[in-house]
Amino acid sequence: MGIFEVGMIFFIPTGTLLLNAWRKKIGNARGWHYGVYVLVSIAMATAPLLYVRSIEPNHTVLGVVLAGVGFFWFAIVGARNANT
Structure with a gap:
């Protein structure tokens, strides 16, 4: 397990x-x-995916899964209503 996987956890x-x-x-x-909030949530969703695609030379299964989870998770969390 590399530093990326530990960081994503x-x-x-x-x-x-x-x-x-x-x-x-x-x-x-x-x-x-609200606009800044949306931009931050989008950045939090795409940063791990960009890291896995462009920077990390050895794509581990755990790293790819965690990047995918982060991509969809922060998109869902960022789009939620404030009352939920």
């Missing part, structure tokens, strides 16, 4: 908690705060 739950806390803090706002 900590990144997914920590990122989820941070996005949930931020979403509850901004509430139903539709200003620039």
Whole structure:
């Protein structure tokens, strides 16, 4: 298990908690705060996938699975309503 896999194991739950806390803090706002929130959630979803595709020379199965989980998980968490 490489550093990417260990980082992703900590990144997914920590990122989820941070996005949930931020979403509850901004509430139903539709200003620039919400736009930044959407951009951060998209960046959190695509960063692991870009890392696996371009930087990591040896694609492990666990790394690819964790990148895929992060890609779909942060897209789902980022799109949720503040009241849920």
